[in-house]
Amino acid sequence: GAxxxxxxSWVICKSGTSVKIECRSLDFQATTMFWYRQFxxxxxxxxxxxxxxxxxxxxxxxxxxxxxxxxxxxxxxTLTVTSAHxxxxxxxxxxxxxxxxxxxxxxxGTRLTVL
Amino acid sequence: AQSVSxxxxxxxxxxxxxxxxxxxxxxxxxxxxxxxxxxxGQHLQLLLKYFSGDPLVKGIKGFEAEFIKSKFxxxxxxxxxxxxxxxxxxxxxxxxxxxxxxxxxxxxxLHILP
Numbered sequence: 001g002a003x004x005x006x007x008x009s010w011v012i013c014k015s016g017t018s019v020k021i022e023c024r025s026l027d028f029q030a031t032t033m034f035w036y037r038q039f040x041x042x043x044x045x046x047x048x049x050x051x052x053x054x055x056x057x058x059x060x061x062x063x064x065x066x067x068x069x070x071x072x073x074x075x076x077x078t079l080t081v082t083s084a085h086x087x088x089x090x091x092x093x094x095x096x097x098x099x100x101x102x103x104x105x106x107x108x109g110t111r112l113t114v115l
Numbered sequence: 116a117q118s119v120s121x122x123x124x125x126x127x128x129x130x131x132x133x134x135x136x137x138x139x140x141x142x143x144x145x146x147x148x149x150x151x152x153x154x155x156g157q158h159l160q161l162l163l164k165y166f167s168g169d170p171l172v173k174g175i176k177g178f179e180a181e182f183i184k185s186k187f188x189x190x191x192x193x194x195x196x197x198x199x200x201x202x203x204x205x206x207x208x209x210x211x212x213x214x215x216x217x218x219x220x221x222x223x224x225l226h227i228l229p
Contacts, residue, residue, distance in 0.1 A: 004158075034216075041124070041221075041222075041224075042221055042222075043119075043205070043219040043220055043221040043222060044159075044205070044219045046216055046217075049216070093158075093159070102213050103161070103164075104217060106151075106158050106159035106160075107158055108157065108158035109158060
């Protein structure tokens with residue numbers, strides 16, 4: 001089946017620093033990738049949708065200058081949390097959709113802790 | 116507004132008990148429905164999905180779900196649970212268009228006692 005990986009799986013950083021999270025589709029080309037945020041005991045909330053080679057579309061309330069998304073290739077998307085603060089601590093999950101299938105495949109998630 | 120409601124936040128069952136997790140949705144138009152499972156420390160996996168046809172959908176690991184259009188429901192069932200079913204279960208809905216977004220419920224944490 002289609003596999004999506006994320007790196008790192010967990011990261012701890014100091015307040016004010018930037019953190020980059022990578023999302024890769026390992027065995028398929030993903031024309032569209034999605035970034036979600038999951039708070040404890042809550043649902044996955046879509047942050048943004050990115051299509052390869054174009055700017056990401058952010059959901060209402062998500063700061064695009066804080067959460068920078070780059071989808072430079074058909075197998076890689078990155079989420080950079082800029083000037084991270086403790087309230088950005090969360091579980092970030094990416095998802096990828098193949099060009100030939102109307103189905104999303106999810107990565108294992110990245111747990112971000114900002115001190 | 117588009118939404119998914121999962122009735123139970125936390126369910127505890129003994130092995131061999133029967134399971135039913137409730138899911139109701141609010142969405143205008145034709146829908147695709149999903150149940151995802153997230154085992155401890157692992158990523159979201161698709162358990163089963165309904166696109167069209169037979170409203171009773173069978174998924175992996177003995178799970179099934181029934182789409183009842185009149186009730187806007189898509190409840191997940193398993194006749195006899197196992198300890199390995201301990202996980203978090205998410206119901207989700209999506210429109211028919213490719214670019215429609217998946218909307219997730221808040222999840223139900225299932226704990227199976229050995």
